Amino acid sequence: MDSSAPERSAPGSVSEFLERLDEIQEDLPKRLRQCAEFTRRHLHLIAVSTVSDMAKAAGVAPSVYMRFCQVVGFSGYSEMQHLFRARFAEFRPSYQERLANLRKVDVPGARHLLAEFAEAGHRSLLSLSNTVTSDGLERMARGMAEARVIHLVGLRRAFSVVSSMSYMLGQLGVPATLHFAAGMLTDEETVFPGDALFAVTFAPFSSETVRLARSTAERDIPVYALSDTDRCPLGEFAKEMLVAREDEVAGFRALNASITLTTTLAVAIKALQKRG
Amino acid sequence: MDSSAPERSAPGSVSEFLERLDEIQEDLPKRLRQCAEFTRRHLHLIAVSTVSDMAKAAGVAPSVYMRFCQVVGFSGYSEMQHLFRARFAEFRPSYQERLANLRKVDVPGARHLLAEFAEAGHRSLLSLSNTVTSDGLERMARGMAEARVIHLVGLRRAFSVVSSMSYMLGQLGVPATLHFAAGMLTDEETVFPGDALFAVTFAPFSSETVRLARSTAERDIPVYALSDTDRCPLGEFAKEMLVAREDEVAGFRALNASITLTTTLAVAIKALQKRG
DNA sequence: AACGAATTGGAACGAAAATTCCATTTTTTG
DNA sequence: CAAAAAATGGAATTTTCGTTCCAATTCGTT
Numbered sequence: 001m002d003s004s005a006p007e008r009s010a011p012g013s014v015s016e017f018l019e020r021l022d023e024i025q026e027d028l029p030k031r032l033r034q035c036a037e038f039t040r041r042h043l044h045l046i047a048v049s050t051v052s053d054m055a056k057a058a059g060v061a062p063s064v065y066m067r068f069c070q071v072v073g074f075s076g077y078s079e080m081q082h083l084f085r086a087r088f089a090e091f092r093p094s095y096q097e098r099l100a101n102l103r104k105v106d107v108p109g110a111r112h113l114l115a116e117f118a119e120a121g122h123r124s125l126l127s128l129s130n131t132v133t134s135d136g137l138e139r140m141a142r143g144m145a146e147a148r149v150i151h152l153v154g155l156r157r158a159f160s161v162v163s164s165m166s167y168m169l170g171q172l173g174v175p176a177t178l179h180f181a182a183g184m185l186t187d188e189e190t191v192f193p194g195d196a197l198f199a200v201t202f203a204p205f206s207s208e209t210v211r212l213a214r215s216t217a218e219r220d221i222p223v224y225a226l227s228d229t230d231r232c233p234l235g236e237f238a239k240e241m242l243v244a245r246e247d248e249v250a251g252f253r254a255l256n257a258s259i260t261l262t263t264t265l266a267v268a269i270k271a272l273q274k275r276g
Numbered sequence: 277m278d279s280s281a282p283e284r285s286a287p288g289s290v291s292e293f294l295e296r297l298d299e300i301q302e303d304l305p306k307r308l309r310q311c312a313e314f315t316r317r318h319l320h321l322i323a324v325s326t327v328s329d330m331a332k333a334a335g336v337a338p339s340v341y342m343r344f345c346q347v348v349g350f351s352g353y354s355e356m357q358h359l360f361r362a363r364f365a366e367f368r369p370s371y372q373e374r375l376a377n378l379r380k381v382d383v384p385g386a387r388h389l390l391a392e393f394a395e396a397g398h399r400s401l402l403s404l405s406n407t408v409t410s411d412g413l414e415r416m417a418r419g420m421a422e423a424r425v426i427h428l429v430g431l432r433r434a435f436s437v438v439s440s441m442s443y444m445l446g447q448l449g450v451p452a453t454l455h456f457a458a459g460m461l462t463d464e465e466t467v468f469p470g471d472a473l474f475a476v477t478f479a480p481f482s483s484e485t486v487r488l489a490r491s492t493a494e495r496d497i498p499v500y501a502l503s504d505t506d507r508c509p510l511g512e513f514a515k516e517m518l519v520a521r522e523d524e525v526a527g528f529r530a531l532n533a534s535i536t537l538t539t540t541l542a543v544a545i546k547a548l549q550k551r552g
Numbered sequence: 553a554a555c556g557a558a559t560t561g562g563a564a565c566g567a568a569a570a571t572t573c574c575a576t577t578t579t580t581t582g
Numbered sequence: 583c584a585a586a587a588a589a590t591g592g593a594a595t596t597t598t599c600g601t602t603c604c605a606a607t608t609c610g611t612t
Contacts, residue, residue: 014398015401015402015405018398018402019402029558029559029560029609030559030560030608031559031560031561032559041368041391041395042367042368043395043398044394047323047324048323048324048361049361050598050599050600051599051600051601052599052600057367060560060561061560061561061562062561062562062599062600062601063560063561063562063563063601063602063603064559064560064561066600066601066602067559067560076600076601077599077600077601078568078599078600078601085324087321088320095447095448099448099546099550109410109414110410110413110414110416110417110540110541110544111408111409111410111413111414113540113543113544113547114404114405114408114413114536114537114540115405117536117539117540117543118401118402118404118405118536121397121401121532121536122398122401125394125397125398125532126394127320128390128394129390129391129394130320130323131320132387132390133290134385134386134387137386137387137390138385138386138387141386156443157440157443159439159440159443160436160437160439160440160443160535161436163435163436163439164433164435164436164531167432167433167435167436168528230316230319231316231317243320245320249543250543252444252539252543253539254535254536254539254540255440255535255539256397256401256532256535256536259436259530259531259532259535260390260393260394260397260530260532261390263393263528263529263530263531264386264389264390264393264530265386267389267393267525267526267528268386268389271389305579305588305589305590306578306589306590307589307590307591308589326568326569326570327569327570327571328569328570336590336591337590337591337592338569338570338571338591338592339571339572339573339590339591339592339593340589340590340591342570342571342572343589343590352570352571353569353570353571354569354570354571354598
């Protein structure tokens with residue numbers, strides 16, 4: 001018999017990890033709960049830190065943090081870290097290939113599919129926290145806060161991103177214009193010096209978005225960009241560019257990282273405007 | 277004296293790193309250029325990989341990748357990795373600390389805001405997985421898969437949700453129509469028996485969306501709903517309704533749960549159509 | 553207050569990773 | 583075409599990190 005610990009198996013996903021934390025956090029001794037609380041608030045650090053780093057940051061001894069990993073169900077820190085090191089497929093399969101992948105998933109069942117996308121969402125958020133620099137985001141928010149009017153452009157998959165941002169900025173009372181059909185002559189005519197352009201495009205990049213952004217930058221109006229890779233043409237002339245990578249399921253990507261980032265940006269812009 | 281290498285100091289930022297890469301990449305021997313090219317395209321991997329990982333992925337021996345780090349100006353891989361890990365060393369204060377520091381300058385900083393929204397995203401996704409029932413999602417996907425045309429409607433905050441779904445369904449080859457200005461007479465005229473309506477509205481509910489959904493349901497055309505609470509008027513007549521609750525930060529909500537759910541739904545619908 | 557059990561943190565151990573070294577191969581140059 | 587220089591990849595070395603162990607401490611109980 002099993003005298004002390006229930007000894008359950010290791011969490012196999014970020015969701016499971018968080019649930020396990022909920023289960024045990026209550027009846028954990030002081031130091032271990034300290035680990036749990038810190039870890040919960042700094043999930044993204046696990047991937048890029050050593051045990052000693054995490055332990056020091058949480059305010060406990062390395063051996064205690066080690067035990068924390070085991071209490072959660074892992075064999076040790078390494079195993080836990082492995083779960084948080086998301087990898088992102090770099091090649092982009094065509095839609096035909098994606099559909100083929102989809103077929104391979106044997107009777108996925110909608111519930112299973114949802115769990116997959118939720119997990120991908122967790123990983124996207126982790127990656128976002130680890131790639132967006134404090135300065136880059138801050139500078140972008142500051143630059144956009146100074147604009148008289150913020151112009152938003154994004155087509156295809158990026159359209160939902162800018163449209164949600166457009167709604168938020170509107171609610172916050174920040175002057176913003178959503179451009180529906182980038183590439184039309186009328187677009188250029190509405191963007192004036194003193195304004196700023198926020199352009200979003202994901203690979204394969206939308207030529208209309210890039211064209212409008214480029215011509216705007218050439219007129220010395222600041223362009224701020226968001227993409228899913230650093231190899232984005234917008235990077236050539238944008239004043240700042242942020243990258244939000246989305247983890248994928250069978251080749252399909254939800255917009256968790258992008259939406260989270262733009263929501264943050266909108267609130268940050270408003271916060272900056274309020275004080276001056 | 278320094279016989280061989282020019283020995284410049286190490287890049288202190290990612291931008292400097294990339295500039296240095298531009299400078300030297302041209303006149304680098306084959307294998308080293310291979311490292312440079314791979315690294316440039318996979319910057320995000322550095323923080324979470326070992327030298328051997330990077331070397332293997334780049335197709336060179338570990339010692340070569342090692343030398344690459346030195347050619348760029350670092351003392352070794354560790355120093356280079358440090359640059360890519362050091363950017364998120366900031367820790368957020370816990371709630372206790374935050375309350376204690378409340379009177380001090382309340383400058384959240386964009387990075388903190390992002391961390392808050394990322395955390396809210398994690399919670400939203402967790403709650404989504406826990407509240408959406410397998411059957412509900414499955415029935416909804418099945419019902420919508422049978423429709424000749426799927427009509428999408430959602431205004432304000434819900435618009436980004438349906439617009440992203442519209443794009444995905446389009447890519448998947450599932451006939452769908454996005455209704456931009458719900459409430460107009462023309463909307464009703466385009467929804468026929470055999471079709472289905474997917475309506476999204478969050479509290480406070482958009483009367484236009486509800487009106488179109490109700491009149492559609494009254495014509496015995498199936499209505500599928502998504503909201504952020506079960507007390508949503510759509511629930512009265514929708515054939516199925518899903519609830520995606522979003523965690524908020526200072527009163528603001530990102531759309532993680534909703535977007536994840538609708539992305540799942542779109543893929544599930546396509547998967548069902550393919551086999552039936 | 554005293555005992556026992558649980559928890560903690562430091563130090564020791566073992567594993568894995570980073571780094572260097574050197575023999576071999578490739579490229580350049582006279 | 584040969585010799586020298588440079589580059590490469592595998593093996594050896596060193597350092598760092600993950601993990602375990604155990605003595606000291608704290609906590610709960612009687």
